[in-house]
Amino acid sequence: MSWNDRKIFQTVKFRVALWYAVLFALSAAISFLLVFIYLKNSMLRQTDHKLTSYADRVLYDYLTNNKFKRFDREVSLEKVPDEAMDAMQRRIPNLKPLLAFERGGRKLHYYTVIGYADEKLYELRLESGGTVFTRLVQTADHLPLVRKGFQNMVAEEGSSNLFFRLLTPQGRVIAQSPLPQAFPENIMPDLSSRFYTVSGNPPFRVMTERLFDGNILEIGRSLHYMQRRLELYSLIFFSTIGTILCLGTLCGWLIARKFIAGVERLNAAAQHIIQSGDFSKRVPVEHDGVEIDDLVRAFNSMNANTEKLITELQHITDDIAHDLRTPLTRMRGMAEVTVSGPQELAHYREMACDVAEECTKMVAMINTMLEITRTESNLETISESKLSLNELLEQAYDLYQLLAEEKGQTFSLNLPEESVMISADKIKIQRIVANLLDNAIKFTPAGGFITLDLSARDGMAEIRICDTGCGIPEKDLENIFKRFYRADSSRTLPGNGLGLSLVHAIVEAHHGKIHVASSEKGSIFTVCLPLC
Structure with a gap:
């Protein structure tokens, strides 16, 4: 049988496996996207940190010309005493300090500050007499050292992975390292953001910083390694997820097949019944859930x-x-x-x-x-009303007493003093009593006794009809309420075997019960109906 004949794409197994695969693929795609974004941002942060460290080295050379490395120690501006900083501020108004150095000895201890004012760079030092030494720094003299620093740092990573440019505010190049071939030459620095990415193959991460004199420092680093790592991660991820997805889809198919095995057995049984008409077919319970x-x-x-x-x-x-x-x-x-x-x-x-x-x-x-x-299938609505069983049984007694006397039978009625009330269809309850009394009189010989009793107990009204007739064989007791069933002893008498079936149907429709006990000495029919 072909797949088309099986309509495999319309089966529950296929749909469960498909939905499993779709949900798994969607979850995997979201997970991959989140991890990819996290890794990319993390590597960009590392690149930005590296570019910042390069910028600090370039700025140091550009401001100091490597003058203070031998005898001085760079310190934070907060370490400079307030009186020294105040004296320098008085010496150069609007001074904005950039770097601070400390030199100490047994007799001398002083701080040197590099700062700028009005786009001019100054070197200031507080002398022992309280005077402030001031020197105007010419950054143009520092450019050879800056270029050398460019070369050294480019040598560490390669000219295709790193470049430096020092530009005037108008974009003229003051100093630069060789630009990588993959980086566009005519692109201008983007001063709206300190860090940004220039697309290309490979892309570059660029840092721009405007210096005190208006010049622009631009440092770019290739994202080739980051791109390769992300591509490798993507390859590993999709290869792994693809394998897991295939295996997961297969597992989903097998699990779905296991889950609906019971449904398939039901379908096979139903098809067998349709084709053969054999309703004896049963489906085994195999604990499928x-x-x-x-x-x-x-x-x-x-x-x-x-x-x-x-x-x-x-x-x-x-x-x-x-x-x-x-x-x-x-x-x-x-x-x-x-x-x-x-x-x-x-x-x-x-x-x-x-x-x-x-x-x-x-x-x-x-x-x-x-x-x-109609009664058994609830097709007929029962018109219930409150009625007194005492009155109903008295009427039945008056009606059947003459018939019993004609057959030479003794018919007695026993009713409680208090009225027994039920909610029922009066005509149908009369049918119950009439059928049972008719049977009692029919099967009781002359000289026999028939008793009609009424009582109430445990929320139920009990109507009991006793006779001393031929009785019902034990083998027939379980069948007497079936339609058209007639015991051997009744086949010679008038009747069609529907009376007791009707009685049973009416009692069940009124949420009651009927019991029968019989022996060779007679039968006792007990009808129990709910009280009001």
Whole structure:
């Protein structure tokens, strides 16, 4: 069978595996993006830190010409005494200090400050007499050292990875190292941001800083190593994720297949039932999960109920055919006898009356069957109202007492002093009592006893009908409430086997219960109905 025949792309297994793969790929993509951004920013910060250290070295050479490295020690501006700084500020108004150096000995200890004012660079030192030594620094004299520093630092990383430029405010080059071939020559520094990236192959990270005299220091470092690391990371990530995604999708498929194994068994059982009509098929519970197991149990219960209903329907159909065949046979026989006999009007009238009587019995049987069906399937609404069982049973007693006396039976009624009230359909409750009393009188011989009792206990009303009839064999007790079922002892008596089925259906519809106990000495039917 081909994939197209199987409609694999429409199966739950495929959809579960697909959704698993999509969610996994989406999660992996988000994780990759976050890690990629973090790594990129982290490496950019490292590059910016490296560019800052290069800028500090260039600025040191540009300001000092490496003059103070031998005998002086660079210190922070905060270490310079306030009186020394005040004296220097008085000497050069608007002085903005940039660097400070300390020289100490046994007899001499003083600080030297490099600062600028009005775009001029000064060297200031407080002498022992309190006078301030001042010298105007010519930064142009420092350019050879700056160029040499450029060369040394470029040599550390390579001319294709690092460059320096010192530019005038108008963009004229004062000093520079060789520009890498990958860096655009005519691009001007971007002074709106201290750090920025120039696109290219490879891209460059550039730092620009405006100096005290207006000149611009530009330092660029290749991001080639960062780009290679990110590409390597991307390759490793996608290779790993691709492998995991394939394996994960396969695992998702297998897991989904395991999860819906019970559903596939249900489908196979349903297809078997459709093709063969065999409702005896059951699906085994194999612990595929609570939901699947519950579904399997529900399917088996539904199948069992359907099988039971079909079996009962077959029996009912057979019984209907049997019970209808008898009166129809009698009617046909009467018609044939009448037609073949004397052609007298009286004979035809007698035949018509007999046929009408048989039709009445058949209609009554069919109506009883319909009533049972409507009651059991809740198709008929029960019109409940409050009624007194005392009054209802008294009426039934008055109605059936004469019939019992005619058969030589003793019929007694026992009612409680207090009225027993229930909420029910009066006509249907009368049908219950009438059917049970009719059976009791029918199966009780002359000289027998029939008792109709009423009581109330535990929130239920109990109607008990006892007789001393022939009783019901134990093997028949579990079947007496089935449609058209008749015990061997009742087949010679009138009836169609629907009375007790109707009684049982009405009692169940009123949320009650009916019990029967029987022996050779008689039977006891007990009907329990909820009290108001």
